[in-house]
Amino acid sequence: DAMVIQNPRYQVTQFGKPVTLSCSQTLNHNVMYWYQQKSSQAPKLLFHYYDKDFNNEADTPDNFQSRRPNTSFCFLDIRSPGLGDAAMYLCATSRAGLAESYEQYFGPGTRLTVT
Amino acid sequence: GQNIDQPTEMTATEGAIVQINCTYQTSGFNGLFWYQQHAGEAPTFLSYNVLDGLEEKGRFSSFLSRSKGYSYLLLKELQMKDSASYLCAVKDSNYQLIWGAGTKLIIKP
Numbered sequence: 743d744a745m746v747i748q749n750p751r752y753q754v755t756q757f758g759k760p761v762t763l764s765c766s767q768t769l770n771h772n773v774m775y776w777y778q779q780k781s782s783q784a785p786k787l788l789f790h791y792y793d794k795d796f797n798n799e800a801d802t803p804d805n806f807q808s809r810r811p812n813t814s815f816c817f818l819d820i821r822s823p824g825l826g827d828a829a830m831y832l833c834a835t836s837r838a839g840l841a842e843s844y845e846q847y848f849g850p851g852t853r854l855t856v857t
Numbered sequence: 858g859q860n861i862d863q864p865t866e867m868t869a870t871e872g873a874i875v876q877i878n879c880t881y882q883t884s885g886f887n888g889l890f891w892y893q894q895h896a897g898e899a900p901t902f903l904s905y906n907v908l909d910g911l912e913e914k915g916r917f918s919s920f921l922s923r924s925k926g927y928s929y930l931l932l933k934e935l936q937m938k939d940s941a942s943y944l945c946a947v948k949d950s951n952y953q954l955i956w957g958a959g960t961k962l963i964i965k966p
Contacts, residue, residue, distance in 0.1 A: 782865075782942075782958065782959070782961070783958055784861070784944070784956035784957055784958045784959065785900070785944075785956050786956075787953070787954070830897075832899055832900075845890060845902040845905060846902070846954065847902070848899035848900050848901070849899055850898060850899050851897075851898070851899050853897070
């Protein structure tokens with residue numbers, strides 16, 4: 743089945759210790775997104791890629807970086823995690839183009855704990 | 858600013874019908890999505906509306922009124938597995954998704 747995969751599902755890191763979360767997709771979608779979601783809150787878009795074009799949201803902290811080496815893979819790097827970065831990180835994909843109806847397909851998420 | 862409003866929590870009984878409302882104020886409108894999210898899991902797509910009216914999909918229906926900036930998700934014949942959060946999201950003029958915080962639906966036997 744075509745899908746969006748995220749690894750690991752649970753990640754524990756220490757305050758200030760860099761961490762990388764990964765996402766892969768077999769849907770061959772051009773657009774990939776990274777969201778941060780805290781409990782009972784809306785998903786917050788951090789950045790997205792349209793093919794190799796990187797789009798950073800204005801309020802995404804510099805502490806968050808991303809890489810997309812190819813169509814299938816995308817990484818989220820948190821350079822110096824703080825306690826406030828503990829959250830669920832969701833990767834999503836969608837088809838490219840401006841068709842309004844293109845929904846986003848989500849991976850299962852990575853739950854990040856910062857100790 | 859852009860804003861999506863949904864009730865924080867609703868409770869309903871198994872077998873009943875529940876309506877979850879969503880109102881929005883966004884810069885432009887290119888469609889409205891409903892997603893279901895079980896606790897600790899990723900959102901999954903339920904429905905999409907871009908024209909006024911009702912879209913029906915099995916036990917779930919979604920309604921849109923663009924002039925009122927209003928949508929609802931109607932769930933019929935509620936089952937225990939429908940206990941989840943339901944997120945409303947609107948695509949704005951830049952085709953970016955603006956998300957609501959979600960409505961936590963609790964189903965009681």
